[in-house]
Amino acid sequence: MSFLPRARRVGAIASLATVSVIGLATAASAHVTVNPKTAEQGSYAKVAFRVPNERDDASTTELVVNLPADHPLSSVSVRPLPGWTAKVEKSKLPKPVKTDGGELTEAVTKITWTGGKIESGQFQEFDVSMGPLPTDTDQLVFKADQTYSDGEVVKWEEAPAEGAAEPEHPSPALKLLPKGSGDATGLTAQVKPVAAKSSVSSDDGTARLLGGIGIAVGVIGIAVGAYGLNRARSRA
Known part of the structure; x- marks a missing residue:
């Protein structure tokens, strides 16, 4: 008699685990990120700002990416994206920066x-070619603003900290590896890059793996519950 309630509890716990894991997978993939995650100091690179729409009742209609003025980039260009218009703004630097091409007084x-839309359950990638990447820092942080069709603006501006938990609205960050490092991905030669397909983020793979695990746990829970129910009925 006591097996039936126990089976129901197991099934409920498994179903709850499924919902939790799928929710975790969704949250893990909902941030605005820069892909690939790493590049080599001193190189030119093509990066993609990946923007998922995490809202069910609104579409993403605008993306603003702020490039770090403390580590200015002398060469920045955007890849045309059908349906979207890109506006590139330059600012006067508070202090001129010496580069191989001369003194840099302003930068993007x-x-x-x-102009475009990212609907619910979809994502878009905005490609930018940039360089040369600085050699005096180990990461570039890009603060971003994501605007929805209902007027809401989500600011992805919290800088990630080494060893700390991920903030609620982390800024897209590009980790810079020492020159000659074999671990850097998505790099180009020491010349202005030719546009290429962006690397697939490991975040998406992790999210899919977690979602698959959650679904498998849920299926097992349902099977256990059904077995318990059938066994209880056969005993009755």
Whole structure:
């Protein structure tokens, strides 16, 4: 008599685990990120700002990416994206920066994409070619604003900290590896890059894996519950 309630509890716990894991997978893939995650100091690279729409009742209609003025980039260009218009803004640097091409007094500090839509359950990638990447820092942080069709603006501007938990709205960050490092991905030669397909983020693979695990756990839970129910009925 006591087996039936126990089976129901097992099934309920398994179903709850399924919902929790799928929710975790969704949250893990909902941030605005830069892909690939790493590049080599001193190189030119093509990166993609990946923007998922995490809202069920609104579409994403604008993306603003702020480039770090403390580590200015002398060469920045955007890849045309059908349906979207990119506006590239330059700013005067507070202090000139010496580069191989001479003294840099202004640099691109903001890129704004408008005109298109990212619907619920979809994502878009906005490609930017940039370089040469600085050699005096181990990461570049890009603060981003994501605007929805209902007027809400989500600011992805919390800088990630080494060893700390991920903030609620982390900024897209590009980790810079030492020159000659074999671990860097998505790199180009030491010349201005030719546009290429962006690497697939490991975040998406992790999210899919977690979602698959959750679904498998749920299926097992349902099977256990059904077995318990059938066994209880056969005993009755």
